Amino acid sequence: MTVGDPRSGTGAGSPDGLVIGLHERVLERRLQELIDHRADARAVIEAVDEADAPHVLSRHVAGHLASALADAEEDDRVDLVNRILRLLPENPDVVLDGPHQLLSFYPSDAETPSRPTTPLSDVALLTNSPRDPQLGTELKRELASADRVDLLCAFVKWSGIRLLERELAQLRDRGVPLRILTTTYIGATDRKALDRLADEYGAEIRINYETRSTRLHAKAWLFYRETGFDTGYVGSSNLSRAALVDGLEWNVRISRSATPSLVEKFTATFDSYWNAPEFAPYDPQRDATRLDAALREARGGPAGAAAGTSAGDIDTTLLDVRPYPHQQIMLNDLAAERETHDRHRNLLVAATGTGKTVIAALDYARLAGADRRGRGSRPSLLFVVHRAEILKQALHTYRDVLKDGSFGELFVDGHRPTDGTHIFASIQSIGRSAQLQQWARDHFDIIVIDEFHHAEAPSYRRLLDWFEPRELLGLTATPERTDGVDMAAEFFSGRTASELRLWDALEADLLVPFHYFGIADNTDLSSITFQRGSYDTTELSKLYTGNDARTRMIIAALTDTVVDVSTIRALGFCVSIAHAVYMARKFTEVGIVSYAITSETSRADRAELLNRFRAGEIRCLFTVDIFNEGVDIPAVDTVLMLRPTQSATIFLQQLGRGLRRAPDKSVLTVLDFVGHQNAQFRFDLKLRALTGASRRRLQRDVQQGFPFLPAGSQIVLDKVAEEEILSSLKSTLNLSTRDLVRDVANHKPADTSAAEYSLAAYLHEADRGLADIYGGSGPRAFGGQQRARSWSALKDWSFPQARLALGDDEVALLSRMRAFTHIDDNERIDRYRELLDGTLPSDDALAADPYAAMLFYQLRPTAPAGEIADTIRRVRRMPAIASELRDLLEVCEQQARTLPQPLAGLERVPVRSHSRYTREELLAGFGLGTTQQGIAPGNMREGVKWIPAAQTDVLLVTLKKSESDYSPTTLYRDYAISETLFHWESQNATSPESPTGQRYIHHRQQGSHVVLFVRAAKEGDLGTEPYICLGTVDYVQHSGSRPMQIEWKLERAMPAEMLVAARAVA
Structure with missing residues (x-):
């Protein structure tokens, strides 16, 4: 290669040919020498990821080979290629002299088709x-x-x-x-x-x-x-x-x-x-x-404006209503709340416009299907909302989902039910005391209340106090209200059954994309009182109200960001009524006609202001009372966040006011003004709600400009805001052990002893996750001691008087506690508890118990199976280990949202579809290390394993092969085609003719099974990621050889969240 050749990375403009700029070159000896001799520049060198190495190295060799072949004599080229081929371990065939190419091969009596002008191998x-x-x-x-x-x-x-x-x-x-x-x-x-x-x-x-x-x-x-x-x-x-x-x-x-x-x-x-x-x-x-x-509709005309056809002629009840993935996730969460946790009062939270009513209708259809199988009729239903137009839309949605054009009756605006079994009622019609008392308390099996944030109103309270349904379902976009009422805490035992993930709705194209701008406003909030995740509103109001310099900066930022400030429809969220009034006045003074709508605005004035806002006479409304339904206007295209908000729920509620689709609205512009925050303020909560990024990836996303947002959405941070956010993320996501010990001590309830203080209680009170306790690498150090990352270590350091003495075995086993953080099915949780707490069977029975083997190999992945009984007996005598595991299992039980099922044809194996497992745990479940002797689960590193004792091929798939954020050469080897079809690539040595390939193709005829386990990436917030069991699969078809590309059909549809992660497209 010559100087200036882009493959060489050298250029004539540099003193030694090494050009300043971005490179992507394999490090060679000469290149290293050039770098070492350049004191004026700094090189960034990274190891090539194992998954990318074949592609990177072959590209490197190809560049050198192409150059060498170009320089070689014509007669020497084939010989040079053959000398290289002979060095390869697979000993490929030699190239014949010429060289020549085979261009086609057809039957003798067939006509050879014309070839494209561009060679088949070229771009x-x-x-x-x-x-x-x-x-x-x-x-x-x-x-x-x-x-x-x-x-x-x-x-x-x-x-x-x-x-x-x-x-x-x-x-x-x-x-x-x-x-x-x-x-x-x-x-x-x-x-x-x-x-x-x-x-x-x-x-x-x-x-x-x-x-x-x-x-x-x-x-x-x-x-x-x-x-x-x-x-x-x-x-x-x-x-x-x-x-x-x-x-x-x-x-x-x-x-x-x-x-x-x-x-x-x-x-x-x-x-x-x-x-x-x-x-x-x-x-x-x-x-x-x-x-x-x-x-016709897409061209701008009415959908039915031709040939005597009307929109009503198309019977929508004949069309299947299928949930989007984000809706299926919420439906699965609902089912898990009922079936796994026996909870029958549930709250769904989702932004307006994302299909809450469709979810409710699909949920009813599932419950109705179960009822019809059991008692032959659909369950009775009461659907309640306060607006007639929403009620009629809801009835239409239920009819579409159920494919029954006569389902349900209206109870609103003069309509009165005659059958009384499936009623869609306004709260005004059914919520009066006299009306309620006409119904038996248990008349309705299922009650659905839309816009549940109104539930504090007397009419809703009366309805909720009167009826005793089998299932209560609340739907809302605003679970937290400015009057201090938390819907989940007040009516649903503090638990939200499911909350929409914003990025899922954006991927489904149900909401407009957002352009979020984080802008530093030069205010210092570090001295403002900050308690339980919130700033003191009085102090904040004093800082913001009358701050003309900040307001000028806000107006300038708005003018610079939007196309035309005279055409915006903006909402500004303020800290107080005084702040909202002040902002409206200041905006109006510079020609942006603005008003404040607050709890002090009369109903008549509010209606007039909203009408003028819709008409474009008012350009900006400032509000504090963000949960007022009247502020929910689809035409809103700009949101100004004028106060710091840590709560992800409130942040999404504010954002949701502008995400609804409207004519001529292509994007929502969000301006969030960032000050210098209190050290305890957590940016991670709202950024994770906004992006879906893991804790592990969030800091990198901020530094790299958020490269993996849903299509059309952008996050742009100015330099000061980025530095402020990064500083906050580093301190809040990577808490020092000293800070974490202090946090544990500060959150212990006064009426709870240190010994009784549970992991679940701390995580709830401190709004933290298991990654805060078990995440990170290496042991923790505090007060001259080193301990494995564990709850017991943090408790011992927080409350020295309650410290337990630890033996060497306990210290070693505590390092394995994070291996239990993924457990998500009650059967496994109960069996592990029994092994820790119950009466143990004999040693022989313990050795034959598959759950005992799974627990054992979680604790000691490479130990011999003969030590199962002894290890479990010793763990029961270790208070720190047994207590830690009980605490962890309690948290896992609370967080479980799966609906596990036995594997088809493998019901005796204690592995369940849709549950998560470590490699050691799942292999032990299939008998590796016990019934299948010879190798301990912890010593198995391959992605496939044939287990003769279970007559099962176990396939372990990692979707993201490379640790880099984006590796185009490895992304599309394994992926979900649909919820029941999966494309999988075998190991490189497997051909269709090989014994393994034949077993894959003919497994049904041979009586063997194939079970598929998938995970998104190798590493996550808690270290090594577990696999999700997608269950047994059947062979459909294959292509290719060494490796084979096989299409598998799942016996059970994969969970919706795995479909989102594993499919090739959004």
Whole structure:
């Protein structure tokens, strides 16, 4: 390579050829010498991640080899290549003289199809320039030799189909599958084109009918070939004549030979879209009316404005209502609260516009299904809300979900129920004392109260006090109110059954994206009184109210951030009424017409101000009373956070006021003004609520500019705000042992002794998690002592008078306590408790107990199985270990949200689907180390294990192979295609012909099982991440060899949160 070659990283402009700037070069001896001789620069050198090393090293060797071949004599090139190949351990075949390439291999009597102009192994950028082949011509040639075709195209036009008719007909005649994904976005697709593709050319078509918004603007083809020489095009060309022939379009040609990771990502993404509920199968005979209505609506016309069709002619009760992943997570949480914890008064918290009513309806459908199986009828239902329009929408939603157009009766605005079994009532209609007393207290099996934050009102109180339903479900976007009432604490024993994860709703495109700006406001809050997570509001009000310098800075920041301050619809959240009035006055003085709406504003004035705000006469409303429903206006496009908020719940409530979709609103702008905070203030709570980032990743995300937010959303911090936030994160997320000891002591209730002080009590009072106790690496040090990271160590140091003496065995075992932090099923928790507390069976019985083996290998991963009984007996005599485990199991029990089930065909194995396990625990559960002798679970490092005693292949999958944040070469080896399909890549040595490959393919016929365990990453906040058991799987199909790519079908649909983590697309 010559100086200036980008592969060398050298340039003529530097004294020694080593250029200042970003590099990505394998460290060689000469390069190290160059670095060592440069005292004027600093090099950042990192080890290549193990998962990325094959790609990085092969790329490095390829660069040198290409240079050497270019410099070699023509006759020497093949010899040079063969000398290198002979050095490889697999001893590949030699290259023959020439060199020559095989270009095709077809039956003697078959015509060889034309080849694309671009070689199958090459990449190219096609721009429809005179020097480039036309995209349309290339597509025709690609179609001629494809064995399968996938097309992802936002718009499909008749003019584009006409150009490819002959090739499409040949594709059909050869029996080649053609799959097409498209949309109704802006009404640009021609139904005639889709009908022709389906009817004439046998294409399978799926359509995204979402017309409010769509993020699918992609245009891409992939041509699969049995030879492995797959090719594709990704770019700007829709399926239209202009795009394929003479438009100024750019399209990148990819190939499996040159860009395998891109082809793998294409395949994974397309399959995920294809199996997503948002894409509905299209049959021209069945779905033409629906498609026409959607296209007309997308073009701006009424959905039913043609050919005597009305929107009402489309019976929506015939369409399946399927939950989005975030809704399924909440449904699973609800089921776990009832079935695992026996809780039947539950609260769901989710932002307005994210489908709370759909969740309630789907929940009712599940309960109704269980009731019908048990007693033959649907359970009685009362759905209560205070606004008639919401009530009618709710009734319509329940009918759609249940596919029953006659379900339910209204009790509002003159409507009176006649049957009285399934009632949708306004609180005004049913909440009067005289009305309530007409119903038996247990008349309704299920009561759902929407907008539950109104429950403190007398009418709701009367209703809740009167009825005694089997299930009570509250729905709200605002669980904490400014009047001090906490809905969960007041009505639901302090527990929220499920709370929407903001990023999930954004990924589902249910809310507008946000652009969040963190701006330093130069105020010093460090001396303001800070107690129990909040600042003193009186002191804050004095600091902010009348602070003209801060207000000028706020107005300047707003003006700089939004496109046009004269068109905004903004909400500003203030610390006090005086602060809100002051801000409204100051904004109005500079021409931004603003008012304050507070608890002192009369109802009439509030209604007038809101109407003027909607009409655009008022540009900004300042408020303290953020839970007032009247402030919930979809048109809000700007949110000003003018006071510090640590509570993630309140922060999301404020944010949620602007996240609702509205016409001509593409993004919510959020300005959060950051001061110098009290040392105890925790930025991590709201940042994790905003981003979904783990504790471990949060600091890195702040430094790197939050690279993995949902599509369209951004977080921008100015330099001072970033430094303030990073400083806070470092002190609050990485608490020193000294600070943590002090925190433990400060939060102990006065009426609780040190011995009785439980881990669960501390975590609840201090708003901390298990990662605060067990996270981090290495032992803790305090007062000259070193101890393993454990609750008992923190208690001993916080309360020396209650300290327990520890033996050497106890010290060693305490280092294993974090291995129990993941346990999430009651059966395992109960069995571990029995082993710690109950009457132990004989040594032989203990040795044969699979739960005893699982507990044992959690404590001693590499020990021989013969020590199981002795170890468990000794642990019971160790107060520190037994007490720690009991405390941990109590926390695990409280946090459990799974619905575990026995494995199909393996009911005697104590491993349950959807539960989490360490590697040692799950392998012990299948008998490794006991019934399957020869290796202890802690000594097994491979990702696959055949266990003959259980006739089971255990597959252990880590989705994120590399520790780097993004590794495109390893991301798409293992992924979820849908909730019941999983794409898995075998070990490199496995071929379809090998005994292992044959067992995978024919496991059902041979009577063996395959069980799949998946985790997102190797490491998490608590160290090594556990695996989630996805259960038994069945072979569907495979491709490739050494490694094999296998598609498995899950016996039980994977948990929704795992689907979100494992699928190839958002």
